[in-house]
Amino acid sequence: MFNIFKKKKQDATLFYTTDVHCHILPGVDHGAQTIEDSLAMLREEKQMGINRVVLTSHVTADTFENTPDTLKPAFELLKQVVSETEDLRGMQLFLSAEYRIDEFWDKQYELGNQIAMPGNYILMENSFHQELLELDNLLFDLRVKGYKPILAHPERYGYYAQRHQRLEQLHNMGIKFQVNLLSLAGYFGQHCRETALWMAKNGMIDMLGSDMHGLDHAKVIKNYINSKEWNKLVPIIHSHIINDLVRD
Numbered sequence: 001m002f003n004i005f006k007k008k009k010q011d012a013t014l015f016y017t018t019d020v021h022c023h024i025l026p027g028v029d030h031g032a033q034t035i036e037d038s039l040a041m042l043r044e045e046k047q048m049g050i051n052r053v054v055l056t057s058h059v060t061a062d063t064f065e066n067t068p069d070t071l072k073p074a075f076e077l078l079k080q081v082v083s084e085t086e087d088l089r090g091m092q093l094f095l096s097a098e099y100r101i102d103e104f105w106d107k108q109y110e111l112g113n114q115i116a117m118p119g120n121y122i123l124m125e126n127s128f129h130q131e132l133l134e135l136d137n138l139l140f141d142l143r144v145k146g147y148k149p150i151l152a153h154p155e156r157y158g159y160y161a162q163r164h165q166r167l168e169q170l171h172n173m174g175i176k177f178q179v180n181l182l183s184l185a186g187y188f189g190q191h192c193r194e195t196a197l198w199m200a201k202n203g204m205i206d207m208l209g210s211d212m213h214g215l216d217h218a219k220v221i222k223n224y225i226n227s228k229e230w231n232k233l234v235p236i237i238h239s240h241i242i243n244d245l246v247r248d
């Protein structure tokens with residue numbers, strides 16, 4: 001009978017307030033499909049302490065050939081609905097994208113069709129099969145043009161799992177690394193988790209992202225940030241994390 005007096009343990013919140021990687025923009029990739037999906041996911045972000053969300057929908061050849069023309073109307077609509085939604089007031093949204101380095105990117109980059117985050121950060125996704133020969137040149141070119149390239153979830157590219165020195169090399173070139181909370185939680189398997197933990201211990205996580213595609217992802221992340229492991233990891237990575245520097 002005394003259980004009713006027991007205080008419910010408070011859900012943990014993140015130590016930063018900007019999510020730099022998610023698929024919450026509705027109807028443009030395989031993340032949120034409807035405005036209702038987007039609102040539900042934004043509520044999850046809010047519960048985790050996030051109040052600035054960079055919308056990074058997929059831009060990939062053949063599957064999601066998004067351009068500013070497809071992303072901007074969805075963004076304007078979502079922004080409008082969020083501003084009219086009582087419990088999400090104050091949630092700031094920013095439009096950018098997750099750019100896969102492929103032939104569609106090459107074409108769009110030439111046309112200047114990329115949308116950077118505040119502060120000129122830009123989220124780049126490697127091929128999952130093999131590292132592209134032009135990777136170094138492209139990252140260099142982006143920096144020369146004033147962009148700050150972020151490599152999306154380096155821990156997820158299997159070809160780096162046994163080549164940590166290549167990750168060190170890329171990081172030393174000044175490329176920022178964004179790791180998925182889902183990877184740390186083990187959602188993508190043991191190899192990916194181990195690489196993410198190795199990066200954490202070697203000061204190579206610059207940014208964390210939810211990479212949230214749906215409510216199932218939010219659930220995994222919430223469980224993880226309430227775990228003892230996360231609590232032990234936070235003091236190790238805390239001073240390296242620059243999520244909140246994504247601003248103009």
Ligand SMILES: [Fe+2]
Nearest residue numbers: 021022098211
């Ligand atoms: Fe993503």
